[in-house]
Amino acid sequence: xxxxARDRFDGLTRAEQGAVGFVVLLAALLLFGLATGGLAPTxxxxxxxxxxxxxxxxxxxxxxxGYTGLINFSVAAFFGLGAYGTALLTAGNSPLGIEGSRLxxxxxxxxxxxxxxxxxxxxVAVAIxxxxxxxxxxxxxxxxxxxxxxxxxxxxxxxxWTNGSAGLRGIPGFFQGWPVLETFPQAMPNxxxxxxxxxxxxxxxxxxxxxxxxxxxxxxxxxxxxxxxLVGVVFxxxxxxxxxxxxxxxxxxxxxxxxxxxxxxxxxxxxxxxxVLGSVxxxxxxxxxxxxxxxxxxxxxxxxxxxxxxxxxILGGSGxxxxxxxxxxxxxxxxxxxxxxxxxxxxxxxAADIPFTDLVVSFPSVVETTYVTVVSNFxxxxxxxxxxxxxxxxxFRPEGMLPPQRELIWPRSVAESAGPGETNPRETIEExxxxxxxxxxxxxxxxxxxxxxxxxxxxxxxxxDLFDDAPDGTGDDTSDSSDDDTSNDVDAxxxxxxDASDEGGERNE
Amino acid sequence: MxxxxxxxxxxxxxxxxxxxxxxxxxxxSIADFANFAHGDTMxxxxxxxxxxxxxxxxxxxxxxxxxxxxxxxxxxxxxxxxxVAVVTxxxxYEPLDVDSIGLLITSIGVAFVYxxxxxxxxxxxxxxxxITLLRPIExxxxxxxxxxxxxxxxxxxxxxxxxxxxxxxQYTDLGRKMRATADNPSLARVSGIRTGRIELWTWIIGAGLxxxxxxxxxxxxxxxxxMGFNIxxxxxxxxILGGIGxxxxxxxxxxxxxxxxxxxxxxxxxxxxxxxxxxxFGIPIGIEYANAIAFLIMVAVLLLxxxxxxxxxxx
Numbered sequence: 058x059x060x061x062a063r064d065r066f067d068g069l070t071r072a073e074q075g076a077v078g079f080v081v082l083l084a085a086l087l088l089f090g091l092a093t094g095g096l097a098p099t100x101x102x103x104x105x106x107x108x109x110x111x112x113x114x115x116x117x118x119x120x121x122x123g124y125t126g127l128i129n130f131s132v133a134a135f136f137g138l139g140a141y142g143t144a145l146l147t148a149g150n151s152p153l154g155i156e157g158s159r160l161x162x163x164x165x166x167x168x169x170x171x172x173x174x175x176x177x178x179x180x181v182a183v184a185i186x187x188x189x190x191x192x193x194x195x196x197x198x199x200x201x202x203x204x205x206x207x208x209x210x211x212x213x214x215x216x217x218w219t220n221g222s223a224g225l226r227g228i229p230g231f232f233q234g235w236p237v238l239e240t241f242p243q244a245m246p247n248x249x250x251x252x253x254x255x256x257x258x259x260x261x262x263x264x265x266x267x268x269x270x271x272x273x274x275x276x277x278x279x280x281x282x283x284x285x286x287l288v289g290v291v292f293x294x295x296x297x298x299x300x301x302x303x304x305x306x307x308x309x310x311x312x313x314x315x316x317x318x319x320x321x322x323x324x325x326x327x328x329x330x331x332x333v334l335g336s337v338x339x340x341x342x343x344x345x346x347x348x349x350x351x352x353x354x355x356x357x358x359x360x361x362x363x364x365x366x367x368x369x370x371i372l373g374g375s376g377x378x379x380x381x382x383x384x385x386x387x388x389x390x391x392x393x394x395x396x397x398x399x400x401x402x403x404x405x406x407x408a409a410d411i412p413f414t415d416l417v418v419s420f421p422s423v424v425e426t427t428y429v430t431v432v433s434n435f436x437x438x439x440x441x442x443x444x445x446x447x448x449x450x451x452x453f454r455p456e457g458m459l460p461p462q463r464e465l466i467w468p469r470s471v472a473e474s475a476g477p478g479e480t481n482p483r484e485t486i487e488e489x490x491x492x493x494x495x496x497x498x499x500x501x502x503x504x505x506x507x508x509x510x511x512x513x514x515x516x517x518x519x520x521x522d523l524f525d526d527a528p529d530g531t532g533d534d535t536s537d538s539s540d541d542d543t544s545n546d547v548d549a550x551x552x553x554x555x556d557a558s559d560e561g562g563e564r565n566e
Numbered sequence: 567m568x569x570x571x572x573x574x575x576x577x578x579x580x581x582x583x584x585x586x587x588x589x590x591x592x593x594x595s596i597a598d599f600a601n602f603a604h605g606d607t608m609x610x611x612x613x614x615x616x617x618x619x620x621x622x623x624x625x626x627x628x629x630x631x632x633x634x635x636x637x638x639x640x641x642x643x644x645x646x647x648x649x650v651a652v653v654t655x656x657x658x659y660e661p662l663d664v665d666s667i668g669l670l671i672t673s674i675g676v677a678f679v680y681x682x683x684x685x686x687x688x689x690x691x692x693x694x695x696x697i698t699l700l701r702p703i704e705x706x707x708x709x710x711x712x713x714x715x716x717x718x719x720x721x722x723x724x725x726x727x728x729x730x731x732x733x734x735x736q737y738t739d740l741g742r743k744m745r746a747t748a749d750n751p752s753l754a755r756v757s758g759i760r761t762g763r764i765e766l767w768t769w770i771i772g773a774g775l776x777x778x779x780x781x782x783x784x785x786x787x788x789x790x791x792x793m794g795f796n797i798x799x800x801x802x803x804x805x806i807l808g809g810i811g812x813x814x815x816x817x818x819x820x821x822x823x824x825x826x827x828x829x830x831x832x833x834x835x836x837x838x839x840x841x842x843x844x845x846x847f848g849i850p851i852g853i854e855y856a857n858a859i860a861f862l863i864m865v866a867v868l869l870l871x872x873x874x875x876x877x878x879x880x881x
Contacts, residue, residue: 077731082757086623115600121846128667128670142761188865188866188868188869189868192868192872194667195599195666195670196599196806196872197666198600198667198670199600199799199802199864200868202799202862203799203802203803203860203861203862203864203865204861204865206799206857206858206861207858207861207862208855210854210858211858213854214852214855215855220594254680269749289751356688360795364678367671369676371671430686430687431686434685434686434689436685436690437682437685437686438682438686439679440680440681440682441678441679441683443675443678444675444677444678444679444680444681444682445675445679446675447672447674447675447678448658448672448675448676448679450670451662451664451671451672451675452658452661452662453673455662455663455664455668462608557803
């Protein structure tokens with residue numbers, strides 16, 4: 058590890074270090090599996106694709122829940138709308154399908170499918186949003202779950218449109234009908250990676266590598282490129298949007314909707330925009346899924362899929378896109394990892410290696426039966442793991458593993474306020490607005506000059522900033538306040554609020 | 567099938583929905599969050615009764631076509647559901663430091679844990695109580711109603727439980743304290759009511775009723791790990807229709823939603839069944855959308871009258 062990387066790692070918070078460690082460990086495990094031949098390269102890429110899909114879904118939910126505080130329990134419905142939107146057009150057995158792979162011999166059908174999916178999701182989002190977005194948060198949860206069930210029932214029962222529970226098969230890859238990319242997998246050479254004999258003399262000897270990179274592999278690579286492109290574009294857009302005045306209004310709505318209303322913002326319109334944007338992102342994930350899996354069925358719209366995405370967002374940290382990526386990673390680790398473990402573990406405990414069996418007669422048998430039950434029912438075990446994870450996260454870390462910190466702030470203001478790690482308070486968004494408001498009120502009375510340091514930490518979701526419509530307005534704030542910093546240093550101990558003095562101190566490290 | 571028979575079926579199904587929606591509404595008003603684990607509490611009650619029935623099923627005597635053992639199993643199911651809910655409250659909800667939305671999300675995790683444990687213990691398939699199916703009651707057949715003694719037992723038991731709850735709420739000390747706490751927790755606390763204890767009783771009563779609902783649902787259809795979660799949204803629809811926080815509203819809402827759910831097959835041939843409407847009139851909707859209708863009613867109620875039938879509090 059180079060010195061710079063070392064410093065960077067030390068600069069992270071403990072939670073960040075943990076998350077990085079987890080991801081590195083898991084990646085190492087996957088690479089190990091890849092090298093020893095336990096994991097086929099095509100399957101590895103499929104997993105990467107799934108991670109990308111969950112990251113997209115989490116991004117979508119993050120726009121709704123993480124930033125705007127909308128409890129949307131219809132993630133699976135929008136995912137399904139996206140998947141069905143494109144599949145209905147392109148699938149081999151679709152009752153509404155179109156023959157051929159291009160429309161009018163020009164535009165690839167899959168592109169049309171993508172557009173249809175997006176439009177469908179947007180229309181349904183508006184239709185669901187109109188009745189539900191004015192409701193109290195917990196009503197929205199119930200209503201959206203109910204409407205998601207309606208969507209699922211429609212896909213399940215309108216057989217003449219959707220082929221019912223049999224699902225849609227024969228969906229082409231996304232790049233079918235595209236100029237060059239359609240034949241890319243076939244055009245690429247079949248690479249044979251020869252097996253290597255690795256041995257430490259006298260200790261062990263094993264064969265590693267040894268697989269062929271053939272057409273399915275290149276196809277999978279193309280899919281991964283597609284999902285990475287989607288993730289990249291969505292991430293860039295969201296990053297920009299969340300730091301913009303629009304994003305600040307959303308975060309204000311989440312912390313205190315009345316405040317946003319009082320400042321003259323049409324919160325219903327903002328909520329609707331966020332809801333539609335999030336739903337469209339989920340539909341994009343659905344489009345990708347349809348062309349990855351090449352089969353969709355109403356089972357993909359089951360409520361459990363909604364809650365997988367919720368776990369990803371809650372675990373990662375509501376409102377944090379970094380967290381959403383991490384969460385997507387963990388969810389796939391749980392989903393695929395439990396499946397993998399189920400195949401790997403022996404069906405029964407190896408006998409006779411538990412000591413003192415004669416002393417505690419009943420105990421080992423209980424352990425054994427439990428073990429057998431757990432190993433033989435991995436679907437149920439996964440459900441148990443998911444449930445426990447939700448409960449534990451809410452109990453011990455309700456703000457998630459990687460709550461939003463610096464990513465909400467323009468990089469420039471972070472650079473100027475300098476300082477590693479926890480320069481900025483680890484507050485969740487809810488606290489930000491109120492806390493800052495209080496602090497500035499208090500210090501207003503003590504010494505008006507000291508208001509600036511609070512703002513310089515970049516808590517953009519304060520009410521004041523709502524009026525500040527220039528995106529780089531904070532940059533100006535920061536330069537102002539860094540001037541004040543020197544004077545603030547002296548005054549810091551006498552500052553009425555502990556918060557402000559802490560920040561002042563840390564910033565000058 | 568005649569209209570009367572649909573109404574009879576609706577009555578039986580309504581009884582089950584009423585029992586569960588009362589519990590959900592109680593918890594919603596006193597613990598102050600939408601408990602998504604309520605459906606799975608019903609499942610817990612059903613499985614507890616199933617296991618108990620395996621032991622005491624042979625217990626002699628017969629009431630309303632059911633062996634006495636079934637009522638013992640019912641009591642155990644209710645008790646287990648209540649105990650599980652109280653333990654969950656103490657272990658999970660009470661130590662939490664989150665708002666009501668956080669509690670809502672946590673309750674989904676709790677629901678998954680319940681269901682997963684049941685699946686690990688009993689598998690994912692359908693099971694039935696080993697009670698011989700009865701023939702429909704002869705006396706009702708001339709009216710076109712096919713109803714067994716078991717259905718009567720469900721309705722009667724539900725009526726007894728609801729009447730008991732009404733007595734409890736209106737005429738006992740605990741009931742008054744519960745109503746006071748639901749109305750205004752802070753005021754209740756300064757008046758010297760131990761709201762923590764009231765909350766515990768709410769969980770016991772709410773989950774107990776859910777357990778009873780689960781047992782009857784198992785008797786009416788069959789038992790499976792997903793039975794509770796599948797019916798949860800219908801119960802929510804009933805609670806919202808009745809007005810969140812109102813026990814009597816929940817009863818009315820549960821009755822209406824249960825009826826509508828079972829009357830769905832009538833909709834396409836509405837004109838033939840009702841007077842004063844042209845023969846050909848009907849709402850073309852299949853029985854597979856029975857639940858969807860309940861959800862749409864729920865959304866419509868939220869939109870037009872969020873306080874529900876009996877609720878006073880507006881959003």
